[in-house]
Amino acid sequence: MSIQSLYDVPAPAKLNLFLHITGRRADGYHLLQSVFLLVDWCDVLHFELRQDGGLSREDLTWELPADDLVLRAARALQQATACRLGAHIGVAKSVPAQAGMGGGSSDAASTLLALNRLWNLQLPREALTRIGLSLGADVPFFLGGDNAWIEGVGEQITPIQVPPARLVVAKPQAGLDTSLIFSDARLKRDSELAIISGFAANPYGFGRNDLQPVAQRLCPGMCQCLDWLASKGLSARMTGSGSAVFALLKDDFEMADAPEGALIRTCNSLQHHPLKGW
Secondary structure (H helix, E strand, O other): OOOOOEEEEEEEEEEEEEEEEEEEOOOOOEEEEEEEEEEEEEEEEEEEEEOOOOEEEEEOOOOOOOOOHHHHHHHHHHHHHOOOOEEEEEEEOOOOOOOOOOHHHHHHHHHHHHHHHHOOOOOOHHHHHHHHHHHOOOHHHHHHOEOEEEEOOOOEEEEOOOOOOEEEEEEOOOOOOHHHHHOOOOOOOOOOOOOHHHHHOOOOOOOOEOOHHHHHHHOHHHHHHHHHHHHOOOOOEEOOOOOOEEEEOOOOOOOOOOOOOOEEEEEEEOOEOOOOOO
């Protein structure tokens, strides 16, 4: 099998349709329940084969940290397989950071999938998932290929079907530091366990995000986005542990009067990850 030298791959974002904190382990990690929904708001990653084993990254939209999850994922795959090939990776970011949309984790997952092909490693998805888990709790979800019911500390992933929907996402200029939310003494940590059938009865209205009350105190811009969507007749909530909020879209929605500096985008849910067949 010959090695293809170029790939362009998408890295879709996710939304948390709800997020409940059900407890805390002795090691401090929080136990959660959530549903992760893939959406068509994507970063795009461009991969070119390097024969010298080197790894390089080119930022095609905005500047990224020197050693981001894309390079860390590529390095982890090299080390796990003793691969002597390398890659030059162009990253066209679209999904904002600190938004709670999993942009970095999705980039890492797409990197593992693309380099597995670019380097002709032929690792099964299970092996890539083990590598992905070492990079972050959300990476295995993006490797799984389906919308999912999430439990534990994020490692228990059950694929589920979610009805298709069109949504609006509002991300204020400021992001949120996850550690500040999870360390807050006022964070609700005792939500009752939910069941999938309860969620399925009302997928876009089920539950809440337990992180939201703390996040709203830390990020006034989030409150402005929530209030703006409420003024449009939309019931919005926070996604993940970032500052973005989302709502199910109505046909008569208009972008007018959005909060200054906020990034507003409409998007569609995805039934599967675009790279599921890989």
